[in-house]
Amino acid sequence: MPMPTPPYLLRLRRADDAAAVRRVLNDVLPDFAHVFPADKAAPILVKPNGNANMNALTGNTTDLRLLVALLGHLRDAGYTDVTVGEGTNSGFYRNKIGVMERLRINAAAARFGYAAIDLNQAEGLPVPFENGVTALVARPALEAALVINLPKLKTHFEAGMSVCLKNLMGCLVGQENKKKTHQSLAANIVNLNLALRPALHIVDALVAMEGLGPTRGTPLRLDALVFGENPYLIDLACARLAGFPADKVRPLAEARRRGLATPNMDAFLDGLALPLLAGSPLAPPVAGPLATFIHHPKRQKYFLAIRNTPFFTWLAGTDWFGALLFKTGLRQDVFCRDELRLDALTLDAAACDDCGACRRFCPAGLDPKAVAASGDRSQCLACLYCLLVCPRRALSFHGEPGYLTEQLRQYDALVRELDGRQPQWKGEV
Template identity: 80%
Template sequence: MTAFRLDIRRAASLAETAKALADVLPAYAHVFPADTAAPILVKPNLNANMNALTGNTTDLRLLCALLGHLRDAGYSDVTVGEGTNSGFYRNKIGVIGRLMVDKAAARFGCPVVDLNHVPGKPVAFENGVTAMVAAPVADAALVINLPKLKTHFEAGMSVCLKNLMGCLVGQENKKKTHQSLAANIVNLNLAVRPGLHIVDALIAMEGLGPTRGTPLRLDTLIFGENPYLIDLACARMAGFPPEKVRPLAEARRRGLVTPEMDAFCDGLSLPLLAGRPLAPPVAGRIASFIHSPARQKYFLAVRNTALFRYLAGTDWFGALLFKTGLRQDVFCREEMRCDGLTLDRAACDDCGVCRDFCPSGLDPADVAAMGGHPDCLGCLYCFLTCPRKALAFHGEQGFLAEQLRQYDALVRTLGRPGR
């Protein structure tokens, strides 16, 4: 039997995440460049401006812990790169800035590149189609993939394989993937081949992912080199039928998922939800009808017309698409402005949730008392997770108001481990 390796670690704070990396990554030393000046590209999942607490995007605790680890190991050319999804790209909304990823990377001296706006290199897709993958990805000595574990209404689940769609340049190339979604996701993985994958299951998502599902606190990181094995293992551990994960099913058809992998995953003893499967991504009747594999090509043909693109840019039609489930995101153009947080000492019971969720390892009570801190990213993880609402936000909520509308009550329950 072929030898496989998969490392699963628990982590519930920045310190525990950093320790998990320090404990596990030496076993993967062979994937790291011997030359510490060689370019490394870190690819998070920044699908939308809903932050990691919703289960949508890569957790800043993982990103900061990894960038710190790479800095301490002496790597001097580390770039964070992501091409956020087409709707935000089309509406000229800067997801990277809204998620504070640029501020997080700057703390470690790392640039952040929007892969939608860089030169590309050709990748062969189905039916003779050529797409362009971002040159910083193709040219990196090592690509480290940081996917989020979440369900996905088109792909079934989004883990390592699906996350590479963000390596494509701009909306035009991402649209090409959808012409044969599962097959082209596999084609992209065969072309890019990240050397290391670290799955962010600190807070995962079930239900109607990738944006409208339910967050689940799992406090888990999954490390490995083989994306097919990892995605298969994640499906098994999540109680999700692997055959329902479309890229995984396509990979099996091509022989990239083998019986030996099945046997390896059969031996995994860590069901992520203690035996309860993730809720499947069941869309509404209209979205399910249109997005079925047999009909999606017709929807794509309509969606790519000039008239549809014009209508999709209007608020009223966008609201209709969201209501029917054909669109998962709300494209808020108003930016957030945080003038600071204040702490209600009477409401605070010192539960420590805010400290556990801070990507900078700070005590938000001290930050609020001091009126700020140079290492505070302004991500608002502390404000959003406080179960007693002891932290008060001052400023303009802007786009954050939509996240609060959909997720405020759910996110404030994340302080209970194992929910």
């Protein structure tokens, strides 16, 4: 007989490289064996956070070290019908930019013989939203035997924080259905979770984000993974781990109002004495004055009424107006249409001091120096984590950087500092 599970199941574990992530999954996932299908051919959907084409080292998207380790675990467990699915945000969708390809999520899935699909393009089924509105959610997400949610721990200028609850917005089909969420953002995020009900959540706090998230904040290396079944409990826990007031997380406040985030959960978390992962509270997501004024909950509906008109949609698709929106803080992303082309990575042996940063951050568990020396990239995911994190710039990129140029402009120095900023939090749950 399966062992009975306690009322709440939460695990916090430390992991500082790809091998450690694999060890943690092998150690922790047996605690959640009851959520996995007995039928090895049952459909499983893995839902990462692919909000934008800024990779995980910026604190924006799900770390490939976690995704690769999880897919490897599922393959080794014998699961044959695993799909990685994400429907990235409206701007990238509108500009026909393949975020999953740019983040190398597709390559990670293919490594294990699994599919990766754009949930924006999937067949949709209706779920109820506020005020009699219905929105279409991707059928693969609704009909999977198991949905595994892989949210990123980050601050968010509209929601307060984005963790388990917010991450499911990527299961909505296309721009039109994502727009419907914003008609009553917190309530509809909760509605979406009630419809989908993922059975397992693994929060990626390997590199988190503070400040003006989800795309323009500051990355923080925390080396942490949080596991659980109840998204309200986990988001409450993550608020504590981040030192972020739970009542400032709009979906959590709505969940409290509905009795989904309960005092019993607070009491349970009180007994765990969770650490502050960054040693101090995460900086809040303070936007510029114009964005703060417009996105206030009482005024946002008027802005949305204008933003969703055909003329404004066309205008927002122009480069000059998009640059203006970015400069004023009304837009977080830069929608670069230029693709990256990697011809080779080369190593400057004189610059390399063998600090090991490239090995620690490689999702495939490779030695990037050896790959660069041999030129054999057959096992390489081409994610460029090694290039981006190297503090001495010992690896050189050859090819066309394309969209990576914008990430380098915003984050190059911050990402190269990650390996030298090891977190000091203690205590696992």
